[in-house]
Amino acid sequence: MDALLIIGGLLLMLAGLVWLVMRAFATSLLWGWGSLIAPITLIYILRHWPRARSAVGLIALGCIPLVVGLTMLASKDAERLAAIVRLDWLKPETQAPAELAIELAGELNGQPFRPQQGELIDDVLVLREGLDFFALRELSIRLPQAVEGAVRVDVLPQDTGELPEVELSWLLPEQDLPEARHLSRGYTLHLDLQPQAPNRLVGDFHLVMPPRFKTSLSGRVELYRDRLRYVDGRVDTRFDSRDTIAHVLHDYLQRRFATRNVRELKLPVFTFTGDHLQLQVEVQVDGRDERLPLxxxxxxxQGWGVEGDRFAALPNSVTPQPQASRETAPVEERQSRPLDRRQRFSLARLQRNPEQYRMLSMRLSRASGGTVEGRFVGIDADGSIRLSQQMGSGGGQASFSFKPEEIARLELLEP
Incomplete structure (x- = not known):
């Protein structure tokens, strides 16, 4: 409706301008040619108002639907109105540079297909043109079987059985939602993709759909195997994806608990709406289940990181060599004595392996003065040390949290 009002208003204004020029030519040839220049047109209106007022009235009448249409468009899609005012529609369409080396010749739905994004994740191959939420043109192929390593698929039109499912989708300028077409057989497909470090597949791609789909593509493609991005061989933590967050948390939990045995990390559903994320994650550390707010x-x-992360990197694992038989007796003697964890205890050891000291009594001396005694409960998401203290005979408990920089000394009171 808003587009109709804007177009209708512009047509009325254009008709009024044409009428005004015709009136000027009817007055004199000199006024007619002069009315084609805006300042002289204004002078003509002032000098010959009785002749020009009908045309000016039509121009003013066209302003009414134009203003109403622009107001409706601004309330519904302010960004689109701003693009119209900036005359973006006059500028040639420019495509962002592609991340991958995709060289395909052919068309999709009768239009040239120049995908900028490609991936093969969860057995679904996707080639996408356009960076908006809905792709301008998109091709997806769902493989019937899980693939790892190299991918080799050959399908002919006469083949039957369990075959890859092909889906085409495209978005026309006048549409809000894309159209889609599905096909499970009757096409030609050839895939020959080889792994390439760190997380890509590269190889030949050939697809010919039945004539009614107007789709035929052939060339070489480069696809991502996951939603991680790498810079100089390292994971780029600035890239917004669920895989990036999982990588950051896995590294953080290994360093926090001082172990590489971190398994089954489960993340809740979340969206990237800003520069902060509040997550409740479940993970298995050294065989025990942990539930942590992070x-x-x-x-x-630096990209994404856990707030309060001050844990040092894990040392390279070294397999201890077996000792000579003459040392067996002393080792057994040391193992037979109870371990006193107060020896060599420090804040750094507590941060590396908090589970070893959970619910043990500790004395904390603050840098600003004063001491607090209580039982160690755990380490908060921001790295703070949390102690719990029994309050009198009523059975209540008080909890205290201290950031590492607030701690002058920390003593373990139990073996």
């Missing part, structure tokens, strides 16, 4: 923050240079 807060992540994204910085311009």
């Amino acid at each position: 807060r992540l923050h994204k910085r311009a240079e």
Whole structure:
């Protein structure tokens, strides 16, 4: 409706301008040619108002639907109105540079197909043109079987059985939602993709659909195997994806618990709406289940990271060599004595392996003065040390949290 009002208003204004020029030519040839120049047109209106007022009235009448249409468009889609005012529609369409080397010749739905994105994740191959939420043109192929490593698929039109499912979708300028077509047989497909470090598949792609689909593509493609991005061989933590967050949390949990045995990390459903994420994650650490509230923050240079992460990197694992038989007796003697964890206890050891000291009594001396005694409960998401203290005979408990920089000394009171 808003587009009709805008177009109708512009047509009325254009008709009024044409009428005004015709009136000027009827007055004199000089006024007619002069009315084609805006300042002289204004002078003509002032000098010959009785002749020009009908045309000016039509122009003013056209302003009414134009203003109403623009107001409706601004309330519904302000960004689109701003693009119209900036005359973006006059500028040639420019495509963002592609991340992958995709060289395909052919068309999709009768239009040239120049995909900028490609991936093969969860057995679904996707080639996508356009960076908006809905792709301008998209091709997806759902493989019937899980694939790992190299991918080799050959399908002919006469083949039957369990075959890949092909889906085409495209978005026309006048549409809000894309159209889609599905096909499970009757096409030609050839895939020959080889793994390429760190997370890509590269190889030949050939697809010919039945004539009614107007789709035929052939060439070489490069696809991502997951939603991680790499810079100089390292994971780029600035890239917004669920796989990036899982990678950051896995590394953080290994360093926090000082173990590489971190398994079955489960993330809740979330969306990237800003530079912060508040997540409740479930994970298995050294065979025990943990449920942790974690807060992540994204910085311009460093990318995503867990707030309060001050844990050192894990040392390279070294397999201890068996000792000579003469040392067996002393080792057994040391193992027979109870372990006193107060020896060599420090804040750094507590941060690396908090489970070893859970619910043990500790004395904490604050840098600003004063001491607190209580039982160690755990480490908060921001790295704070949390102690619990019994309050009198009523059975209540008080909990205290201290950031590492607030702690002057931490003592373990139990073996």
